[in-house]
Amino acid sequence: MTDKLGFLIDMDGVIYKGSQLIPGADVFIDRLKREDHPFLFLTNNSQRTRRDVAMKLKRMGIDVGEEHIFTCAMATARFLSKQKPNGTAYVIGEGGLLQALHQNGYSIVDSDPDYVVVGEGRTVTAESLEAATRMILSGAKLVATNIDPNCPTAGGTRPGCGAVVAFLETATGKKAASVGKPSPVMMRAARKQLGLATSETVVIGDTMETDIFGGVQMGYQTVLALSGGTRFDDLVNYAFSPDSIIDSVADLASPEVNLREKFGLAAAGEDLMPAVNEWEEMRLATT
Template sequence: MVKAMPYQSHGLLLDMDGVIYRGNQLIPGADEFVAELISKQIPFLFLTNNSQRTQRDVATKVRRMGIPVEDHHVYTCAMATASFLADRKPHGTAYVIGEGGLHNALHDVGYSIVESHPDYVVVGEGRTFTMEMLERACNLVIGGAKLIATNMDPNCPTQFGLRPGCGAIVAMIESATGIKAFSVGKPSPIMMRAARKELHLTADETTIIGDTMETDILGGVQLGYHTVLVLSGGTQKSDLKQFAFQPDLIVDSIAEIDLEMLLNEPKALATVYA
């Protein structure tokens, strides 16, 4: 007989794009799923590798889609990066390639953003970076600044197709300098573990739901979380044969997840959804 897991002893980490919405369109059933989490007081966090938006901006976007979340339900790779740097060097300095979400996260932990002699060169997503910024970043890294990436995603999906992501921008600096960046965002255990700790859960009490094998599922597997892959984003079921690791559950979308069963015994559902 399977012992039921009390809700308060289990929580969820939810990827956003491809799980909750696609671009600016809510995925059907996502609002009802999150509403159930809120009504049953199940702890959860939205995790995003997008460093452009602030925590509040992301929460506002979700609220405008009809999901009544609070700012504290959002954890971004910019926040994880800022926290990591503040732990290593309190009140440090950074030269930043990125946008408002990254700038604000660094300011919130007491960092100063500078143009010369920084402790770190921090790279996030951005639509406004220039070759002059890349040139400065390269010279600062060669001069001794440590190279940090908010994430290594090679591209970002947009309504028009793909835009080069943080990983693509960082790759130019790495290639030019011969120095590899340290990445903090998913699937890094730094962000994944920090998010779990925000919910005050153990690894076995945590389930991550995502649409990408290389980030959400890989990170969850590495840390011993329960993992659910949704096929509503960037992964097709036929893609799974490429990977040596597998998710515990596979569903077409978040709307198909039986929340009560998932929280009680997630690994037991693999044969139901696979």
């Protein structure tokens, strides 16, 4: 059983839905801080800076600093700085991505870039897509902060980064490299930032395709929260399973739940794959 335990936590659908805090999420995060469990909030939204994300959480009652935020923009910028230090990029995206690239030594240019980098945003225009297409065909590499096809907003669903990337891939015949969840690039970088071993890392998310699949690929323990976009009945559609299933993170907030014992046992090799059946039995017993 491992003594150290850390968490990589999705936000939308796990901590909040839209602008509403999910009941018990603040209590769970307070518990992690009180018991000295290292944690990061992981997001595939590259629009906001770390400070902006931390402020949003603070206004909802979760007091965390920038050091607790890990965005796909950060992962992308760090990845590019290792691939080609002090390179150049043409960016389709907003402030969070631009700041992350600048902080990692990249210059933003309008011609002859090393990379075309696509992130979340509402500033996509026909002109920017046309310019990006020409640059990719001229040799620039296409990089996506994530490949989520859409994203929820207060006014409904809008096209996401993946939709823009699909346009460029179709127009150029070039395949994008994606860095955000579920890419091992982001999942590994977040773990290393916390200084954790694989066996000490727990991923909590509400989306099978990103959070859970990303954790499964890396060998992390995975917890599916049914407070977001995934329903229990959806699990039959996937060839992989989470290690644990919870209604929401409120289930982990109580001191009666020993986190080190619950997740430490899995790290020591206990088979938790029957979690789906276990959760269904519990659900039927309470209905």
